Amino acid sequence: MQAASHLRGAVDTLGGATMGTTWSVKLVTRPNVDLHAIHARIQARLDRVVAQMSNWTAHSDLSRFNAASAGTWHALPDDFWTVLACALDIARSSNGAYDPTIGAVADAWGFGPSGPHDAPGQVPADLLASVGWQRIVIDAATRRVLQAGGTQLDLCAIAKGFAVDAVAAQLQADGIDSALVEVGGELSGRGRKPDGSAWRVIVEACAGDEDDATPARVLALDSLAVATSGDRWHRFEHDGQHYSHTIDPRSGRPARGAPLAVTVAASSAMLADGWSTALTVMGVDDGFAFACRHDLAARFVAAGACGREERMTPAFAELLQA
Template sequence: MTRVLVPLLAQPPARPIGGAVLALGGRSMGATWSVKLVAPPTASAEALTAMVQRELDTVVAQMSPWEPGSDLSRYNAAAAGTWTALPAAFAQVLACAIDVAERTGGAFDPTLGALVSLWGFGPRPFSGGPPAPAAIAGARATAGWRRLVLDGDRLLQPGGLHLDLNGIAKGFAVDQVAAALDRAGARSYLVEVGGELRGLGAKPDGQPWWVELERPPSADHAPAPRTLVALHGLAVATSGDYRRFFEHDGRRYAHTLDPATAAPVADGAISVTVLDESCMRADAYATALTVMAPDAALAFATDHGLAALILTPGPDGLEERLSPALAAMLDP
């Protein structure tokens, strides 16, 4: 079974006149990236590839916890009571992260860097199993999004606070690439970075950029429908417990941490997909809804007009929860 989601548009995207579809690609942020765009015959694939790579490299240089010289690492190592000047893009991402943290009651928290590393999902070497309770308590004591004090482009280090923006930075990178393509004159493209996507316009044959929403591996053996979406003026981000995890004593520990427990989310959704005009917001909200209990996640998405697809395990396979905003996009 396949169903189709179509954005609610006043008019369909204009069909490009002339041009060919260029396919670009590379690696960044520990993943691959790809761009497809309608470009005139004179366009240089090499120049466009370099432009995209520069945008992604800038995000890494500012927000990667794996880069010792990044602005994020510099802040994490700063002394208590000092202020760090942030690049404009970094400040923009952090302001959005704080906003989502506030709206979700802390389900999204960009200050879990020490805990993320402690659980083996950050730059420090993995111990092979869950950390000791005392270590968790120590890392938890330094976290908390309410400790963040952002004054314009300056960020206060209250002491021991470690940022982790992996739940939002990849989506922001997608938006940055799309903005660079806009500045370059592209009016029809599909951007993908590590599974997060954003599209605009139509292909030369008049078809939109169709993409299939990510499904967990277990969906291949369960009666869950395939979902295609026409990405015009939309971005899509997915958070899933199958993306990064480790197993210990018969239990699986996924990379998404619950700020309330300082541990990987337990008994939550297998996968959450969010569609939004901004991939940055979609990325952050997908993470937050994964942390919430599935029913609470659906209620939040309904109350806030988020287009969300929530997949949970059920007795007969995967169970779906579609928010009203997503259901309204279903093509009859």
């Protein structure tokens, strides 16, 4: 366990590893609270998410579904059901810019559990035929999903956000009313710090890039979550060709013209995570127009003729802190 600042009435910090990345929690605790027990419950909660939805874990519920025979029904545990239901809703609302059935194609590009390929992008037509959120048949009464045959779910673009929400809910159950939760860069804040101020976070376009003159933006997270996706962190080059790690499910290829960064603020980290991916796939112009029409709080940063260009929806601008 990583822990610091044990003065009660101050901010304690816990941290660890999950989902191939790290997690951290800053929390305000009461006197005599057992931080080791809180840490253990947080880690156990994250481990449960991994056990259900990791496509990198051979025996996860998701991996077993992906490997199942056509025509078989599978009862989903609560977390898996919640995330899949949200993923399908975002897929439907975004007209497929986000699609949880992208697993086989993402793997073919070297972004899945098979690892990097020598010749990325050689995606057979039958794999493309397996993509389509409309192929998912669910039985809401029994919380079961049908494996239609060849369907490969990939919830990486939304499960990390859900993990943030799950940890926040665990902390509330433990009587922790004020905390800032982070998993791999996705964040959720609730309550106030000991001095009465909100949890404030900096939203940067290209952290660590000396050439980035785009101003950092500050958000106050009080019952608010934020997630960032984009080409800046998720890309690779092969034979001189630049590829985004974000796959456009509609073409089966890396998203063309993906923004450097898309940040979304929402009521849950799961929603922020999923929508940041969908808007990245849509691109700056279409994504920005969509976000404005649907009152999404989103910030786009893209490479322009005069350097990096920033566009914020009205809903995002209203959240900015001076």
